Amino acid sequence: MMTTLIKLIIGITLSLTTSSETSYIRSENIAAIASKSTKADTTKVAAYRILDNKCNTCHIKRNKRRVFTLENMTSWADDIYTQVFVKKRMPKGKKIKLTHTEYQQLLTWITTAQNQ
Numbered sequence: 184m185m186t187t188l189i190k191l192i193i194g195i196t197l198s199l200t201t202s203s204e205t206s207y208i209r210s211e212n213i214a215a216i217a218s219k220s221t222k223a224d225t226t227k228v229a230a231y232r233i234l235d236n237k238c239n240t241c242h243i244k245r246n247k248r249r250v251f252t253l254e255n256m257t258s259w260a261d262d263i264y265t266q267v268f269v270k271k272r273m274p275k276g277k278k279i280k281l282t283h284t285e286y287q288q289l290l291t292w293i294t295t296a297q298n299q
């Protein structure tokens with residue numbers, strides 16, 4: 184009777200320590216994943232805001248096949264890089280300009296997108 188009780192107590196204690204340990208490890212992993220994806224998401228959303236404000240405003244009227252969305256923008260990262268940073272053709276015209284910060288944010292996202 185006594186041994187059963189001791190075994191039971193040891194069993195409970197063991198299962199408690201193991202489960203709290205695994206859940207500790209697990210929550211740490213989740214936190215790591217969450218912080219990573221949050222960073223990438225913020226970069227992407229910042230880039231999307233620029234694409235939507237400074238590019239889509241015109242593309243909606245003059246280049247309907249390239250209206251940027253959160254879904255398609257990554258597949259167009261290389262084209263965006265070429266047009267904005269290499270050939271400097273975009274944003275087209277003189278009215279719409281990117282600020283220094285916007286150039287930087289766009290470049291940060293392109294670099295992330297290319298490493299994915």
Ligand code: HEC
Nearest residue numbers: 237238241242245246249262263266267273274275276279
């Ligand atoms: C005032 C209008 C206008 C603005 C603003 C504009 N575009 Fe464009 N864009 C066009 C037009 C029109 C075309 C298609 C004809 C051409 O390539 O010139 C085009 C084409 C493109 C292409 C495809 C070019 C190719 O030959 O592959 C990309 C990529 C592009 N734009 C990116 C952007 C990005 C990124 C921005 C914002 C930073 C932007 N555009 C802002 C009008 C605009």
